[in-house]
Amino acid sequence: MIHNLTLDDVETLAHQTLVAAGATQEAARAVARSTRLAERDGIRSHGLLYIPIYAEHLICAKVSKTAKPVVSRPRPGAVRVDADHGFAHTAIDAGWGQFCQAARENGVAAMSIHNSYNCGVLGHHAERLASDGMVGLCFTHAPASIAPPGGKQPVVGTNPFSIAVPDGNGGAMLVIDQSASAIAKSEILLRSREGKAIEPGWALDADGNETLDADAALAGSMLPSGGYKGFGVGLLVEILAAALSGANLSTEASPFAGPKGGPPGTGQFFIAIDPAGFGGEGFHAAMLRLATSITDQDGARLPGQRRADNRKRIEAEGVQVDDALLARIKAAGAPTT
């Protein structure tokens, strides 16, 4: 049976489940909000589907229930957050005020987060900066899944970057949010479950040879989007979100799925730029010309447009959730231990 949930239902369900699994009210609130935003934009992989994983990770202590993020500001434009192995969202919230203030005062500021975890949909953090009138440039990394060109051992994760630009009206006019891999790992997992072949250009087997076998791909590495240039983007993200933030490298992080390996200890690196420090007024006009040069073309669309379309539809129509997922969420919120 399929249930139709409002976004409020989604947020409440997520919140209750996380609290039942041991999250503090504050952590549950931040992660439930993130779950709502993911479902609202049709990004189901980061929506309710992830709630049982979050709950499992609270219970197995991959995510600390008692984490207290520590915020420092070593320089006027540099905010550092030790997430203390709690949810990334709580750590990001803890540093957010100082981060935005630093960007306004200095024209540009950066916030790094270490001892962290999966931060959900990266683009939502960039968009949050854009809603506050700033250009948001965000980086986060993940356990290693992509090998360097010529090699076969994964070195970087799917390592997305995101940039969001303010629309001058409390929102974002454009959000780019893209990973370094040719395809999402979830797609390869799906093909594996269905016993189907994967597509050329998606993955290598453990010997570093291209494969169409989903299981061989999962034992091997994912191919970057656009060959060595895609790996270069993944490495850019690794340098900032992992190495510079003081997090574990992607090769050193435990998986974002399953109970094994202790806290992943990954990181994020966010840059906020106040347009008033640079092109100022002209920036908005230039962005409108740039956006129009794309949207005026039949068949072309702005990055983030699919999410924006989903948002309109899902805010009106709600979210479809099947019995099986609801049962898994219910079970996750009622641990037997």
Added chain:
Amino acid sequence: MIHNLTLDDVETLAHQTLVAAGATQEAARAVARSTRLAERDGIRSHGLLYIPIYAEHLICAKVSKTAKPVVSRPRPGAVRVDADHGFAHTAIDAGWGQFCQAARENGVAAMSIHNSYNCGVLGHHAERLASDGMVGLCFTHAPASIAPPGGKQPVVGTNPFSIAVPDGNGGAMLVIDQSASAIAKSEILLRSREGKAIEPGWALDADGNETLDADAALAGSMLPSGGYKGFGVGLLVEILAAALSGANLSTEASPFAGPKGGPPGTGQFFIAIDPAGFGGEGFHAAMLRLATSITDQDGARLPGQRRADNRKRIEAEGVQVDDALLARIKAAGAPTT
């Protein structure tokens, strides 16, 4: 006949030619230095080959001979340079001191340059920051050549980004410097001159259909590396280097080749991050582990390694220049007007 030039010879020849074409001593010095570095790293497209173009652009006023860059610092971490339609190098040099100081004081700083021009090898600017102990993250754009996915009108240029990481010893341990296109435009020009077909995945014709005809490609658009994700990287660069800096958009800029269209008025956006504001000491150790995870794999190498290899070889052996290029440079330095 092939001549063997030392790097000092290269720099002197570039300097004399630019001065003869009307450049100030200061501008000639900056551009000649950039030419030396390009030849030293084996990046011939940005070396002596470009000197006749620079000279032509001085003479036709695409580059102003009398430009006086104006540096402002609207915020403690924000440096803005109006290049006044002179060489980008001079404008970058004009802001450099304040930019580096701002990064040290604030942990992170950004410098935008507008009314600017081609800045040569982008990676050399990132590397200059790394030599000063900072992570350099640089963006520059170029006249539009890449259409958005689904469209056929070029919107962004080959728009490279570069990141360089300090080696703790006055140099860079790693430099990523990559454009957003599947292939360099110079390669398509070469195929056109040779009457050869181009490769699949390189370009579209003016109707937006993929083409193997070099001339049709030059009349159409270049394909991004990695499909829509490559376009996303080009758009990231466009937002920062063009729109935010207050430069012309790539669609609005005159060509970087030929005498027509007046000054291109393009832009750059550079971010400098002082590791001391973030992971600090741990950063260098993490970068060593990251680099080793790549170099330990047979067949894999660090980005920038080819340039580093060229550098060693060319510093020892010099630069091979043929009669035809020397004659073009000599002619460029002795304008008939």
